[in-house]
Amino acid sequence: xxxxxxxxxxxxxxxxxxxxxxxxxxxxxxxxxxxxxxxxxxxxxxxxxxxxxxxxxxxxxxxxxxxxxxxxxxxxxxxxxxxxxxxxxxxxxxxxxxxxxxxxxxxxxxxxxxxxxxxxxxxxxxxxxxxxxxxxxxxxxxxxxxxxxxxxxxxxxxxxxxxxxxxxxxxxxxxxxxxxxxxxxxxxxxxxxxxxxxxxxxxxxxxxxxxxxxxxxxxxxxxxxxxxxxxxxxxxxxxxxxxxxxxxxxxxxxxxxxxxxxxxxxxxxxxxxxxxxxxxxxxxxxxxx
Numbered sequence: 708x709x710x711x712x713x714x715x716x717x718x719x720x721x722x723x724x725x726x727x728x729x730x731x732x733x734x735x736x737x738x739x740x741x742x743x744x745x746x747x748x749x750x751x752x753x754x755x756x757x758x759x760x761x762x763x764x765x766x767x768x769x770x771x772x773x774x775x776x777x778x779x780x781x782x783x784x785x786x787x788x789x790x791x792x793x794x795x796x797x798x799x800x801x802x803x804x805x806x807x808x809x810x811x812x813x814x815x816x817x818x819x820x821x822x823x824x825x826x827x828x829x830x831x832x833x834x835x836x837x838x839x840x841x842x843x844x845x846x847x848x849x850x851x852x853x854x855x856x857x858x859x860x861x862x863x864x865x866x867x868x869x870x871x872x873x874x875x876x877x878x879x880x881x882x883x884x885x886x887x888x889x890x891x892x893x894x895x896x897x898x899x900x901x902x903x904x905x906x907x908x909x910x911x912x913x914x915x916x917x918x919x920x921x922x923x924x925x926x927x928x929x930x931x932x933x934x935x936x937x938x939x940x941x942x943x944x945x946x947x948x949x950x951x952x953x954x955x956x957x958x959x960x961x962x963x964x965x966x967x968x969x970x971x972x973x974x975x976x977x978x979x980x981x982x983x984x985x986x987x988x989x990x991x992x993x994x995x996x
Contacts, residue, residue: 725756728942810858
């Protein structure tokens, strides 16, 4: 039987916007969106609540949820580096890029502080990577070279904005790698992680899910107090801290649990849908009172 979420004290006002991570949060482990979650998202939109998917995924990996975006059709991708229109074929609406000079400074710092690190470069046009970078999702169109070469302005496709630098280490523990990287290179960029492996995601300084979500909300006149957010990994911490009400998933990283104001059940138990259903039920009850 699904248990009730651990929720903030007092009634939850109907939010104007729901912001949810995807992997490990909205999506089940098989990367599907359950029928219950599809129904909850549709019900929220019908009730006038905007839903934003806020993910570390690049735009090209958004097909899994593109059918479930209503209204505005926008999603925040690459940990805040891009806002894309899923109704318009994943067209970039806004890009907050990582300057190439900053990316090169991070590469240099991590090669010194954490020898054995390999890199990939996520551009608006796709991903390129070093020969030693693990075969997570190899792209046959990718260019393979050193990070220094890939970040040169004069290479083929070099003018495309850099969304993220990815750094992988085959021996360090994930959280230890994150701590070391932030100490060595945090002055140049924003560094976080969402993978269970030692894979870091590096964005422009100040670029995060939270900061881009804040910009999108400001454009709509929506305050943090009017946002409910969901997440499970360190790249969600800032967003959960920023939102007026936030939920860590039952499967969440300890840092996420500490940052959130509430906790719901795991992604495989439809934890996001469960909270949305409760929010809408309370809204109906208030209207009928």
